Amino acid sequence: MTLLENPLRKTALALATAAATSLTFSVQAAEVEVLHWWTSGGEARAANVLKELMEAEGYGWEDFAVAGGGGETAMTVLKSRAMSGNPPSAAQIKGPEIQEWGELGLLGELDEVAEAEGWDELLPPTVADVMRHNGSYVAVPVNVHRVNWLWANPQVLEAAGVEMPTTLDELFEAGEAIREAGFIPLAHGGQAWQDATVFESVLLASGGTEFYQQALVELDPEALGSERMIEALETFKRLRELMDADMSGRDWNIATSMVIEGSAGMQLMGDWAKGEFTAAGLTAGEEYLCAAAPGTQDAFTFNIDSLAMFRVEGAEREAQQALARLVLEPTFQEAFNLAKGSIPARPDLDMSEFDQCAQQSMDDFQRTAEEGGLVPSMAHGMAVRADVQGAIFDVVTNYFNSRDMAAEEAARRMVNAAQAAL
Amino acid sequence: MSLSSSAARPTAGSTARRSHSGLLQAWLPKLVLAPSAAISLFFVYGFMLWTFVLSLTNSRMLPSYEFVGFAQYARLMANDRWWVASTNLVVFGGLFVAICLALGLVLAILLDQRIRQEGALRTIYLYPMALSFIVTGVVWKWLLNPGLGIQAMVRSWGFENFRFDWLVDPDMAVYTLVIAAVWQASGFVMALFLAGLRGIDDSILKAAQLDGASLPRIYWRVVIPCLRPVVFSAVMILSHIAIKSFDLVVALTGGGPGYASDLPATFMYAHAFTRAQIGLGSASAMLMLGGVLAILIPYLYSELRSRRHG
Numbered sequence: 017m018t019l020l021e022n023p024l025r026k027t028a029l030a031l032a033t034a035a036a037t038s039l040t041f042s043v044q045a046a047e048v049e050v051l052h053w054w055t056s057g058g059e060a061r062a063a064n065v066l067k068e069l070m071e072a073e074g075y076g077w078e079d080f081a082v083a084g085g086g087g088e089t090a091m092t093v094l095k096s097r098a099m100s101g102n103p104p105s106a107a108q109i110k111g112p113e114i115q116e117w118g119e120l121g122l123l124g125e126l127d128e129v130a131e132a133e134g135w136d137e138l139l140p141p142t143v144a145d146v147m148r149h150n151g152s153y154v155a156v157p158v159n160v161h162r163v164n165w166l167w168a169n170p171q172v173l174e175a176a177g178v179e180m181p182t183t184l185d186e187l188f189e190a191g192e193a194i195r196e197a198g199f200i201p202l203a204h205g206g207q208a209w210q211d212a213t214v215f216e217s218v219l220l221a222s223g224g225t226e227f228y229q230q231a232l233v234e235l236d237p238e239a240l241g242s243e244r245m246i247e248a249l250e251t252f253k254r255l256r257e258l259m260d261a262d263m264s265g266r267d268w269n270i271a272t273s274m275v276i277e278g279s280a281g282m283q284l285m286g287d288w289a290k291g292e293f294t295a296a297g298l299t300a301g302e303e304y305l306c307a308a309a310p311g312t313q314d315a316f317t318f319n320i321d322s323l324a325m326f327r328v329e330g331a332e333r334e335a336q337q338a339l340a341r342l343v344l345e346p347t348f349q350e351a352f353n354l355a356k357g358s359i360p361a362r363p364d365l366d367m368s369e370f371d372q373c374a375q376q377s378m379d380d381f382q383r384t385a386e387e388g389g390l391v392p393s394m395a396h397g398m399a400v401r402a403d404v405q406g407a408i409f410d411v412v413t414n415y416f417n418s419r420d421m422a423a424e425e426a427a428r429r430m431v432n433a434a435q436a437a438l
Numbered sequence: 439m440s441l442s443s444s445a446a447r448p449t450a451g452s453t454a455r456r457s458h459s460g461l462l463q464a465w466l467p468k469l470v471l472a473p474s475a476a477i478s479l480f481f482v483y484g485f486m487l488w489t490f491v492l493s494l495t496n497s498r499m500l501p502s503y504e505f506v507g508f509a510q511y512a513r514l515m516a517n518d519r520w521w522v523a524s525t526n527l528v529v530f531g532g533l534f535v536a537i538c539l540a541l542g543l544v545l546a547i548l549l550d551q552r553i554r555q556e557g558a559l560r561t562i563y564l565y566p567m568a569l570s571f572i573v574t575g576v577v578w579k580w581l582l583n584p585g586l587g588i589q590a591m592v593r594s595w596g597f598e599n600f601r602f603d604w605l606v607d608p609d610m611a612v613y614t615l616v617i618a619a620v621w622q623a624s625g626f627v628m629a630l631f632l633a634g635l636r637g638i639d640d641s642i643l644k645a646a647q648l649d650g651a652s653l654p655r656i657y658w659r660v661v662i663p664c665l666r667p668v669v670f671s672a673v674m675i676l677s678h679i680a681i682k683s684f685d686l687v688v689a690l691t692g693g694g695p696g697y698a699s700d701l702p703a704t705f706m707y708a709h710a711f712t713r714a715q716i717g718l719g720s721a722s723a724m725l726m727l728g729g730v731l732a733i734l735i736p737y738l739y740s741e742l743r744s745r746r747h748g
Contacts, residue, residue, distance in 0.1 A: 018652050063443060070610040073549030088711060088712050091711075091712075092711060095499070098500065099500060113499075116498075116499050116714070117499075120499075122501065155642075182444055198459070206606070206695055207694065207696055208694075208697070209632075243538070250540070260581055260585070261584060261603065262584050262585035262586070262606060262694040263606070264605060264606040264611075264691070264694050265579070265605075265695075266690060267534065401714070402499075402712070402713045402714040402715075403498065403713050403715045404715055405713070406709070406712070406713035406715075410518075410519050410697060413694070413695075413696040413697065414519075414696040414697060414698075415696075415703075416696065417608050417694065417695035418608060418696065419608070419697065434621055436513065436516070
């Protein structure tokens with residue numbers, strides 16, 4: 017089937033291009049096909065900026081958007097395309113998955129562009145590592161999301177007479193006060209990835225960046241089974257007391273809207289939550305507050321969207337290299353990230369157009385990149401492979417929702433999960 | 439000579455034509471069915487075989503053909519979540535089939551009492567079957583949500599201590615699946631039974647009445663045994679629905695709290711498609727198939743055999 021389909025497609029394409037050129041004599045040098053799932057309103061507009069930039073340089077852009085939030089559908093489509101030997105020029109792939117595709121030998125390198133544009137100096141080393149396979153750049157970062165954020169409704173905090181908490185202890189104290197004032201202290205949705213998002217922030221706060229790195233990135237069994245892990249798990253479970261009983265299965269944006277409406281005081285969630293606040297017409301710093309998750313001021317858990325480049329030939333490759341260059345250029349970085357609520361992947365941009373939260377995010381990004389608090393987010397597929405991540409999710413969510421599982425047992429299962437996956 | 443030959447010629451020709459058209463007639467159905475048979479052979483049995491092959495490999499993100507024997511099955515057996523999912527299937531499937539049959543039968547018997555507006559009632563009971571499981575799941579998710587649905591309503595009536603929080607209770611969440619699924623399918627089972635009841639010959643019932651059998655006895659000893667073929671079809675259809683339940687779980691509980699209400703189908707999907715473990719996912723799919731066959735083949739065999747003999 018693939019044998020048949022490929023030449024057919026190519027012939028059809030060639031015929032179509034020939035027809036187009038003979039009619040208009042346009043100089044459509046080459047085309048890139050980009051698979052992504054930036055399909056919601058703001059995201060789609062942001063992706064369109066990239067398309068316009070490509071077209072301004074005379075390259076064609078074939079949009080290959082596959083809807084479905086987490087990109088599961090898009091990944092399924094990508095796998096079948098890759099298996100039939102006909103991958104797109106670029107696809108939205110992130111984190112360790114880039115390595116998996118690289119190991120399959122399907123990715124093409126971008127070293128020329130990287131060298132010409134000075135990516136080594138531009139990108140923080142931790143970020144650059146994610147984009148490289150066997151030392152060569154194979155992907156280009158589009159944006160940086162920060163995961164360890166705490167969002168709050170200032171009116172609720174005021175009613176309870178508390179400030180934005182900066183440590184875990186303060187979080188529990190503030191939570192108690194908020195509950196006494198008649199609000200839900202912490203809005204949360206009981207889904208595995210949300211549980212894991214909260215868990216990694218707690219682990220980061222109680223164990224520190226170094227421990228986080230050992231446990232959730234390097235999967236060191238000693239760290240995973242250590243006292244510190246047990247302590248972090250216990251603190252994590254205590255957070256349940258600050259949440260409402262009906263959270264099971266709730267989507268994250270419903271939890272965010274509880275904070276917006278003022279029925280809940282705070283939420284631990286990545287900076288995509290900002291999109292909800294913005295959509296509700298609220299101003300950062302005034303009508304909603306943002307701060308690093310309590311106890312993680314010196315850390316930054318990143319979740320970076322990137323476009324990985326597949327191995328292609330000829331004119332398409334030229335267009336692909338142009339795409340890689342344009343993605344990191346200030347025009348696109350600014351337009352895209354303003355729409356998406358994240359921050360640009362290059363730290364040297366002027367941030368005056370961005371809101372207060374994004375500016376703080378950028379400051380922390382630069383600071384932690386220098387000081388060493390910049391860590392990949394486990395909950396968002398930046399730290400470990402999908403299977404290990406899934407196994408950790410299972411342990412975390414099962415422990416968080418179980419009435420009687422001890423933290424020791426959860427830690428033991430975490431060690432097993434990590435070992436089974438190696 | 440010429441006469442006989444001219445007489446013989448058309449006869450020979452028409453026999454040839456007749457046998458030709460006879461041949462066509464014999465082959466036409468097979469010919470027309472062949473493409474769909476070939477397609478289903480390939481897409482159903484071919485892919486079943488492929489899934490089995492994949493379950494013996496170390497396939498992760500993309501299929502690979504590096505064989506590792508039954509290692510994926512061993513990993514599956516050691517996986518806590520798989521056991522939760524399988525136990526849930528037994529609980530969910532068992533209760534779902536049993537309650538649907540019982541409820542469907544009772545509803546059918548009650549509707550069969552020549553009541554007024556039977557058509558309207560029948561439609562009302564049958565209507566949930568027209569909904570997709572996603573709709574059912576979402577509706578019941580709201581109804582069962584303690585803060586929004588039934589619990590909140592009863593509490594607002596003044597029963598402050600009323601509790602109905604199965605949806606957020608890890609031990610009870612699987613029963614919410616049963617509630618929603620029974621609501622959806624029992625009307626359909628009722629329709630099956632109703633058709634069966636209408637098919638029973640009145641004279642048998644009259645004979646039983648003449649013999650002095652009481653009404654419960656007539657139902658128990660005469661009517662229900664007559665419905666055995668209907669029970670057979672109902673069980674077949676219901677167990678199908680139970681085993682392939684996926685959308686209901688996704689919409690109603692999302693497998694949660696934690697993974698307390700996971701079913702094998704959601705387990706398989708999660709591992710094969712989102713966690714890049716095609717090998718493990720295939721192994722779980724094969725075990726699901728095995729489970730289905732282990733239950734259905736003996737049942738099919740006993741039912742079909744007894745019917746042939748009876």
